[in-house]
Amino acid sequence: MLHQIRVRDYAIIDEVELELDPGMTVLTGETGAGKSILVDALGMVLGDRADATAVRHGAERAEITATFDLSDMPEVARWLVEQDMDAEGECVVRRVISREGRSRAYVNGCSVTLPVLRTLGEMLVEIHGQHEHQTLTRPSVQRQLLDSYGGHDESCAAAREAFGNWESIRDRLTALQAANENREDRLALLRYQASEMEALGLQPGEVAELEAEYLKLSNVERLASAADEACQLVYEAESGSAQQLLARARQSLxxxxxxxxxxxxAARLLEEAEIQAKEATDDLRRYLSDLDLDSGRQEQVANRLASIRDLSRKHGVDPEALDGKLQDLRGELDELENTALTLDATEKALTDAEKRYRSAAEALSRRRGGSAERMSEEITTAMHQLGMPGGRFQVSVTSPDADRFAAHGVDRVEFLVSANPGQPPGPLAKIASGGELSRISLAIQVIATSASGLPCLVFDEVxxxxxxxxAEIVGRRLRELGDEHQVLCVTHLPQVASQSHQHIRVTxxxxxxxxxxxxxxxxxxxxxxxxARMLGGVEITGTSRRHAREMLGLSKKRG
Incomplete structure (x- = not known):
């Protein structure tokens, strides 16, 4: 559960710290006091997008820290261990946002990316905002709510994986079929390119050897001149050679x-230097003797390098990569020569993948159908309790085009509602008024979240x-949720606030x-x-206090 949240220099908050208990906690206060800002801060520390406006005016940075007790959250604890962020039963999440809008996030002291933070946040807290009913008419949201209510995570994952496999094989088959259309032309080109490279006969390391040899051949006169001059200076000069000078120095000593x-x-060293001078001279004489002055060889090497470079430019690769290119050409050539076999194998694989996907999608459809019936009944009951006694709610699950595959399955999930007796159910967006949509949204959120496995549920003025x-019934339902989950609720309604286990005033x-x-x-x-303030407004009277006391007393009696 969420044990503590600390907020500093965020929006209008300078510094606050809130410790939360299990059960239902309400935040109340005047409009603009900062109740929803606390919920926004919680969303921010768990991965919502941040910008510079989050930082309080005049501050350098905003900092939000949330501490979670993981004693009843083994899956989160295991995930943290896998990520090397374990902290023995506790999870401390911190987000720092600079005045420039840059942010950093930490989990148990370890720096994390925003996607990792969001993944963790989705396992810790579920936040329901005050404008959530505005998204309720979207088909994708309706499908996700049904899957969340029914606990279809494994079935959804199986359908998603089967779809990904089918899609990959389908794309592969499409590419093979496109390649097969100009197969003969492509085969001719590949055979010519491969034979051209094979005729070149490039050997491993040959390019580097040729370049070194060409550099030597193109500078042969400089090399010969330098070697001959060195011989003269070291040994062969009639007077003043290095050998002669070394010998005179040795003899003098x-x-x-x-x-x-x-x-x-010193005399021994000079004698050794004489010997080394003689050996160096012998090496230089052999070098001059072996030096190839054949201009024909230089031309031969230049032509070989030119052929290699021309072919490398033709294929858009470095000369050293030509051998790898040849292997690629041979591989594509082999594949095209066996296209018929490859096409048959891929078509069979696609058929098998389609069967696996249909099986997974049908299993998901069956689960959705069963959950839709239960969800329809529960939300209809909740609508009656929320002041719509003749209303009826229906979750429709159909497969209008079972051959149109998608990662979420083949089902179309649609929320239908009848606000009045005798009226046939119709699409939620067309049938429900604004006030009815708010109440239906509230019923859906309460019913859907009751099946949630998340330990902490947040309701911001829903x-x-x-x-x-x-409003009193809403408060009771939220308190019932608080018996199974930790519930944090921002509200302006005394009927809701009176039902809470913990009450925080925001000023x-x-x-x-x-x-x-x-x-x-x-x-x-x-x-x-x-x-009493929430009931009576600016002036608190004895009557409003008695009413408030009575509301609290009734709430305690109900447990």
Whole structure:
């Protein structure tokens, strides 16, 4: 469950900290106090898109931290272990948003990307907004609500996987069929290109060897001149060669070594240098003897390199990649020469994939059909309780085109409603008025979320547009949800607030220069005052206090 949320410098909030208990918690307060901002902050820390407007005016950054107790959430705990973010039964999520709009997210101290944060958020909290009824008429939303209510996750995943496999094989077959249309022309081209490369006979490493040899052949005169000059300077000059100078130096030292033996080491080194000079000269003489001055060989190497480079440009690859290109050509050639076999195998694979998809889609359709009946009955009952006694709700599941495959199956899910007795059910968007749509939306949210496996459910003013006895029933249903889940509810209705296990008052304070938000957990007497305010407006009377006390008393009696 959500144990604590801490918000700093977010929107109009300077710094608040809220600790939550199990059961149903309500947030109440004047309009504009910041109740829904807290819900927005919770959505932000769990992956909603952020921008610079989230940061409180004058602050450098906004920071939101949510702490979750995972003792009843083994799947989340396992997921964190798999992601190397385990923290022994606790999950601390933190989001920092800079004044420039950049954001960073952390889970148990580990930096995470926004997609990872959203994946985690979807396992922790389900948020229902006050404008959710506006999306309720979309077919995709209706299908998702039915699947959520029925717990169809595994069946949906099976259909989605089967569709992906079928789609991949279908695309492969389409490509093969397109290739087969100009098969002969393509075969002729591939055979010519492959034979051209085979005729070239390029060997591994040959390009580098040829380039090195060409560089040497094109600079042969410079190489010969440098080697000959080195021979002269080191040994062959008639006077002043390095060998002669080294010999004179050695001889000079040898005449005095007996006087001071310390010079013996230097004399030996000079003698070794003479030997090395002689060896270097021998190497240079052999090099000059072996140096190939044949201009014909240079032309031969140049022509070979030109042929290789021409072919590499023709195929748009580096010379070193020509061998790999040849293997690709041979592979495509082999595939095209065996197209008939490949086409037959792919067509058979597509038929098998289609059977697997149809099986998965039919299994999902059966589950949806059973869930649709139960959901229709429960929402119809809820509509009666919410002030629509003659209303009827129906979840229609049809397969108008079973050959039109999709990742979500072949079903069309549609919510139909009859607001009055004797009226046939029609599409939700066309039949229900604005007020009726709000109440139907509320019934759907309460019924659908009752089957949710998520531990924390958030309702942000979803009770807008209802009042009186209907509001009291809404409060009871939310409290019933609170017996199985942790429920956080933003409300303006005293009938809803009186049903809660925990009551938080949200207050906006200002000194004329800056505005801040304060959260106050309420005790019994403070709850009476807050409910009386919600009932009576600006002036709280004894009558409104008695009414508030009576509402709290009735709520406690019901449990």
């Amino acid at each position: 040898q005449t005095v070594v007996e006087v001071d033996p310390a010079l013996a080491a 009770d807008a547009g209802v009042g009186g006895g209907v 906006k304070l200002t000194d004329g220069k800056r505005t801040r938000t304060m959260l106050t957990p309420l005790g019994d007497e403070e709850r009476v005052e807050e409910l």
